[in-house]
Amino acid sequence: MSDGPLSAAARRARAVRVCVWCVAAVVVEVGLYASYRGHDARFHWFTHFFVGASAALLVMTAVAWRRRRPVPLPLVWPLAGHLAAMAPDLAFVAGHAHRRWMDVFLGHISTHFVPGRNWTWYAVFLACLGGYLVVLARLRPGPQAHADA
Amino acid sequence: MDERRRRQDVGAVRAAWPTRRSLALAWAVAAFGFAALLALADAASGPLDDPDPARARPGVLDLDGLPAPAPQVAAGVPRPGRRAVVFFARPTGVAPLCQALARRPLPSDVDVAVVANGAGGSCGPGATLVVDPSAAHARSFGLDVPRDGGAPVGYAVVDAAGRIRYRTLDPGVAARLGEVATMVAAV
Numbered sequence: 001m002s003d004g005p006l007s008a009a010a011r012r013a014r015a016v017r018v019c020v021w022c023v024a025a026v027v028v029e030v031g032l033y034a035s036y037r038g039h040d041a042r043f044h045w046f047t048h049f050f051v052g053a054s055a056a057l058l059v060m061t062a063v064a065w066r067r068r069r070p071v072p073l074p075l076v077w078p079l080a081g082h083l084a085a086m087a088p089d090l091a092f093v094a095g096h097a098h099r100r101w102m103d104v105f106l107g108h109i110s111t112h113f114v115p116g117r118n119w120t121w122y123a124v125f126l127a128c129l130g131g132y133l134v135v136l137a138r139l140r141p142g143p144q145a146h147a148d149a
Numbered sequence: 150m151d152e153r154r155r156r157q158d159v160g161a162v163r164a165a166w167p168t169r170r171s172l173a174l175a176w177a178v179a180a181f182g183f184a185a186l187l188a189l190a191d192a193a194s195g196p197l198d199d200p201d202p203a204r205a206r207p208g209v210l211d212l213d214g215l216p217a218p219a220p221q222v223a224a225g226v227p228r229p230g231r232r233a234v235v236f237f238a239r240p241t242g243v244a245p246l247c248q249a250l251a252r253r254p255l256p257s258d259v260d261v262a263v264v265a266n267g268a269g270g271s272c273g274p275g276a277t278l279v280v281d282p283s284a285a286h287a288r289s290f291g292l293d294v295p296r297d298g299g300a301p302v303g304y305a306v307v308d309a310a311g312r313i314r315y316r317t318l319d320p321g322v323a324a325r326l327g328e329v330a331t332m333v334a335a336v
Contacts, residue, residue, distance in 0.1 A: 040321055042190045043202035050183075070167075095327075097335035098209035112203040118187060126180055133172040140166045 025075035029082070039093075043118065048085040049078075050121035051111050056081030057128035061135050070136055081106070196297035197239075197320035204293060206317050206328070210335055216312035219305070220289045223277045226262040232336055233260040233307040234329060236276075236322065237287045239300060240267035247272035249323040259333055266300035292316055304329060308336040 029049070036045035056077040063071050071077060085106040088098055102108045114120050167175075199205040204213070219227050219235075227233035234255060238246050243265045251273045255261055261276040264286045272278040279286065284300035292301035295318055303318035306329075314336045319325065 039325075041206065042193070043205070046187060046190065092208050092331065095331050095334070097331050098207070100209065102209075109207075109209055112207065117201075117203055122183055122187060125183070126176070129179055130176055133176055136167060137169050137172050140169075 021073045022075040025073075025079040028079055032082070032086070036089075044086075044089065044112070046118045047112055047121060048089070048106075048108070049082045050118065050125040051106050052081030052083070052085035053078035054081070054121070054125045054128040055085070055106055057125075057132045061128070061132045064132065064135050064139065068139055070139075085111075194296060195320060197295045197299075197302045197318070199293050199318040200296050201293070204317070206319055208328075208332070210306075210314045210332070212315075214291070215316070216308070216314050217291070219307040219311050219313045220286070222262050222264055222281075222286045223279050226260045226277050227307040227311055228260065229311055230309050231258060231260050232309050232333060233262065234304055234333060235286070235290065235307065236261070236263045236304045237284075237290075237292060237301050238263055238265050239302055240265050240270075242302060242320075242323070243272070243278070244270045246323045247276060247278075249326055250276055253326045255326070255330060255333060290316055293318055295320075306332050306336055 032049075033042070033045050036042055059081075060071045060074065060077050085108060087105045088102040088108045092098060098109060100109060103110050111121065116123075194202070219233070221227065222235055226235070236246060243263060246263060247270070250261065250263075254275050262279055263272050263276050264279045264281050266280075266282055266284045266287075268280055281287070287301040290305045290313060292303055292305070295301055301318055302320045302322070303316070304322055305313050306315040308314050315332050319328075322329065
C-alpha cells in the first residue's frame with residue numbers, strides 16, 4: 001500500500017499550520033504598526049522592524065544552512081526579532097525613559113542614528129532576506145538528487 | 150519498494166521546496182512593498198515635524214551635545230534646585246497646550262513655561278507664558294528648525310542643576326503630556 005495520500009495530507013496539514021502562523025505574525029505586525037502610528041512614531045516601527053528582522057534572517061540563514069532545510073514558521077522569526085528590538089518601547093509606554101544600556105536590545109537607541117536612517121536598514125534587511133533566500137535556493141534538491149534516489 | 154519510496158520522498162521534497170522564481174518573487178515583493186511603505190511614511194510628515202525623524206522624540210536623555218546649561222526664559226524659569234519644562238508653541242497652539250496642562254498638570258515640583266512666537270492668549274496659574282516673536286529662546290535651547298522653516302514646536306526638559314537634558318520637536322505634545330512626564334521623571 002502506498003503512503004502517498006497520507007504524505008500529501010500531512011504536507012497539506014503542515015502547510016496550513018505554517019500559513020496560520022504566518023497570518024498570525026502578519027496580524028501582530030499590522031497591530032504593532034497601528035500602535036506606533038497611534039503614537040505618531042512610524043519611523044521607530046520601521047527601524048526596529050528592519051533591525052530585528054535582519055537579525056532574525058541572519059539566524060534563519062545559519063539554521064537553514066546547518067539543517068539543510070528551510071526553518072519552520074519563517075515569518076515568526078522576524079516577528080520575534082522585531083519584538084526583541086522594540087522591547088524598550090514597551091517600557092517607555094509604561095513610563096520608563098530610554099537609557100543608553102538599552103542598546104542591548106539590538107541597538108534600540110543607536111540604530112536610529114545611522115547615516116541614511118531607515119533607508120539604510122531597509123537595504124540591510126533586503127540583503128539579509130536575499131541571503132536567506134539564496135541559501136534556500138542552493139539547498140533545493142536538484143533533479144540529480146531525484147535521479148540518484 | 151524502498152527504492153520507490155525514496156524516489157517519492159525526494160520528489161515530494163523537491164515539489165514542496167520553493168522554486169527560484171518564487172524566491173525571487175518573494176524578495177521583489179518585500180523590496181517594493183517596504184519601499185512603498187517607507188515612502189508613504191516619509192510623505193506623511195507634517196510641516197511642524199523635525200526634518201530628521203531620528204531626532205524627534207527619541208525618548209532618551211543627553212543626546213547630541215546634552216547636557217548643556219539652560220538659558221532663562223522668564224523670571225524663575227528655570228531656577229536652581231527645581232526641574233523645569235519649557236514648551237515652545239506657535240500662537241494657535243498655546244490655548245490647546247495650556248488647556249492640556251490644566252487637565253493634566255506636571256508634578257508640582259516642576260516649573261513650566263510656555264514660549265510662543267506671538268501673542269496667543271493666556272495660560273493658567275501653573276505655567277508662565279512668554280512671548281518671543283523671534284524664536285530666540287528656541288534657538289538658545291538648540292531645538293531643530295521644523296520642516297516649514299518656522300518657529301519650533303516642542304519642549305525641553307531642564308534638571309534641578311539647570312541643565313538641558315532633553316529637547317525635541319513635538320507638534321502633538323498637547324496630546325502627549327504623559328510622555329513629557331516620563332522624561333521629567335528621568336531627570
